[in-house]
Amino acid sequence: MRISSPRLYRKLCTENKLPLPHFRTLRRYMKNISPTYGSNEKYFGSSCCKSRQLFRARTTRENKMVNNRVLCLLLDEMGLDENTNDDPNTKQFVGLVNLGKYTKVADKTKAGNHALGSDRWSIYESWCCPGRDPPKIIVEAIGLIEKAGFKVDVVTTDGATWNRAMWKSFGVIMDENSCEHPVDSTRQLMFASDFPHLVKGLWTWVLNKKQLNTPDGLVNIHHWKVLYVNEAKLGIEGNFTITEGSSATNKLPKNECKTSNA
Known part of the structure; x- marks a missing residue:
């Protein structure tokens, strides 16, 4: 909406064409989303609540109370326009390369041109929790999700060169598509490539x-x-x-x- 125009969205809300949140509500939510590296504490707080709700949910299917908390971590890299500006709320520059503690010293003054996006999809249910990919960052993301009460059994990416290098670092090769789970040694972490790519x-x-x-x-x-x-x-x-x-x-x-x- 910021790139083109919010007029279409406002029209859909005004005429009640779709059950969409108000434009002011979206702006309020967007203020809680930081365009920098790190985890969103409010998101993982709500994820913990969702995990507890799923665990307490009544069901007639055997073991579904455990299965409906099994997730697939989806990762995708997107290109960004290089742009830096001053955030008046945090009093910091936004737009520089930021990989947290994994940022190289030589990259700290460079403008970022890529971002790593992730979604957490339930394998057994229909709900979705929207949210350079070195293996350490992936392990950190898995650890945060598992700490929230879910279980990540699959990591899905496209077949780009950097992702194939990431698979290799986990020991994933042609005849071996899984490795020991970084959080639970009794489980296996599967790796998959999405078919359209x-x-x-x-x-x-x-x-x-x-x-x-x-x-x-x-x-x-x-x-x-x-x-x-x-x-x-x-x-x-x-x-x-x-x-x-x-x-x-x-x-x-x-x-x-x-x-x-x-």
Whole structure:
């Protein structure tokens, strides 16, 4: 809303199109969110309450009181515009590289251009608790979530180079997708890669290399071009997601998984 305009959101609230919180309520909540490294104490306080509620919940399914507190930690890195400014509330500069105690001395005066976002999803329930990724930061996040009363059994990331290096540091290789849990030695911590980003990586490979050999045959970028040309001639759209720019590397939106999965 700050990047474009809050007019659409205000209109939805005024006309009661969706059950959305008021704009002032959002601003009040946003004041409690710090754009710096660290854990949100209020969030983990509410997580403890949620954990106790789930534990006390009555259910007829066996062991569900334990299962509904098992979470999957989702991590994703996002690009940011480099910008630093003075926060009038904390009297500190915001926008510099900040990885807490893991920040290198040489990076403390540099403007940050990436951020690590995380979500905690319940594996057995439908609720979600929204919230450089060195392994120490991941271990710290898992420790905080487990301290709140939940259990993290899976860490899910995309297949970026830095994430593959992170998997390797945990001992995760091709034939081994888990390691000893950093909090409980009697459990295993699983690592997973989200499927849309794997498809995106495959599509990017085909765009750059023009073809790919698979056990089922050859995948060639020329196939997409021929399909688009023939559909345009016949006036039909067997696959309406294919456009003229689908086979052009410079026209593929960066980080756009929807186009890749088409």
